[in-house]
């Protein structure tokens with residue numbers, strides 16, 4: 001199959017597709033195994049109709065809630081229907097636009113047109129469609145999750161129709177099912193049904209419990225489809241999380257994954273709260289590009305990169321799991337649980353910042369259909385997600401999930417037209433979820449610490465102390481040639497890189513996510529100077545490890561100057577060389593004006609003396 005050939009018709013773009021609502025294949029009601037050969041679906045199966053662009057509509061009808069994956073797996077009907085639906089589309093032939101292979105393949109490899117969305121002549125050099133490092137990062141992934149959600153809900157309806165017991169309840173579950181999200185700022189890991197079981201129990205059409213292959217655990221590639229991949233991805237027949245070996249029988253390192261995710265969750269929560277409550281501009285919220293915005297917060301994309309990295313990294317030199325590489329990340333089903341939460345963050349943030357939406361920006365390295373370094377904005381087509389037969393969704397059209405068929409539990413019962421009331425209600429929810437139990441909450445408990453002003457109870461504004469300490473990370477994104485992370489320590493750095501993530505001395509991490517073979521690609525040559533920026537919160541680490549009785553600058557500056565160490569680490573666990581890396585400490589004064597729903601950040605003060613002259617990661 002030729003990549004993105006300009007005149008490709010749907011028939012040759014792999015997937016002649018059916019418009020939404022096309023007649024569907026009869027469902028068997030049983031879950032096919034995902035470990036066997038990929039069968040051709042029956043004639044007339046969905047996604048096989050010629051000469052139509054597949055329309056991304058979202059689930060038609062009234063919007064229903066996406067729910068958190070821990071709640072989702074406890075719902076027998078939702079879970080049983082989704083497991084069967086996912087197993088079904090995993091089995092579709094590779095050319096079917098509704099197959100998991102085709103949908104997962106939109107993001108990066110196999111670098112082919114999806115449903116006839118051909119590459120333009122002046123395309124960027126990244127050969128997938130996904131937008132990263134640009135203002136479109138949040139909104140491009142919105143129709144992406146919607147696409148998988150609509151495909152799975154259609155299958156769920158067909159499957160429910162075959163149930164012989166409790167029929168009405170199964171049909172109702174299928175009508176209301178939406179894609180679950182994994183709230184990584186609360187739950188360090190997804191439930192075992194996603195992360196550690198390769199078989200799960202479902203209730204079948206006869207009401208009988210049975211064990212089937214677990215499509216949330218890994219995706220089995222169609223035979224031969226990995227031949228065009230690079231490195232170990234052409235050896236591994238399934239997706240892997242923290243893979244343990246180079247051979248075709250490699251397994252995911254589940255205990256290591258759980259440990260690494262557990263070690264990071266407080267950091268993730270702290271970053272999430274700051275991003276939601278203190279970032280006011282779309283530019284800063286949306287992506288990792290360098291900026292002069294004074295708010296010391298990591299972007300949504302930066303936070304999202306961390307989850308990719310932790311799921312995809314390994315401790316085996318030379319390897320990277322699928323999630324650690326943009327080119328193959330979306331084949332791991334956990335990608336969509338992760339991105340449903342990224343999407344929920346757009347809803348929460350936009351509710352807290354009414355009227356702020358996609359700002360124009362630079363396309364950076366571009367995509368298969370977006371030229372590099374061009375202006376992109378709310379009208380830029382979010383290809384390949386067709387809205388009509390001839391046009392793609394744009395960011396301007398995806399600002400309201402209610403019109404896209406779904407919502408999130410935090411919006412239940414709100415008058416969505418009343419932006420002021422929505423903002424107040426979501427602020428209270430965000431405080432409840434990520435604020436009070438957040439790590440900042442620990443600060444006032446330092447013995448002898450100055451009293452934090454008590455916010456008026458009605459604002460539900462959590463006490464986060466007087467000072468917010470962070471380390472700004474600036475580094476050339478393509479300098480290492482693969483995804484990598486910066487790990488900050490307060491005190492001794494373990495000599496074994498395998499212990500870097502797990503050390504009790506870790507203050508926090510910042511992760512950079514790229515696609516594979518960056519060292520070879522023209523893209524990276526042209527973007528080699530591209531600097532990425534993010535922040536690592538330090539308050540929690542200082543309060544746990546320093547022994548200081550307050551976070552006042554005098555003591556903290558001296559402490560950080562003596563104790564702040566850092567390392568750069570590649571996705572394969574080995575040390576990385578990052579000559580461009582700059583680590584700079586900032587302190588933001590926090591205040592609690594009457595009526596504020598979250599701490600308000602003042603002007604950050606930089607303390608370059610804490611790190612100056614020590615810009616090499618191995619320098620301490």
Ligand SMILES: N[C@@H](Cc1ccc(O)cc1)C(=O)O
Nearest residue numbers: 347350351399400401419422
């Ligand atoms: N429109 C936002 C959520 C939102 C809803 C109502 C509002 O008043 C504000 C924001 C979204 O769907 O992402």
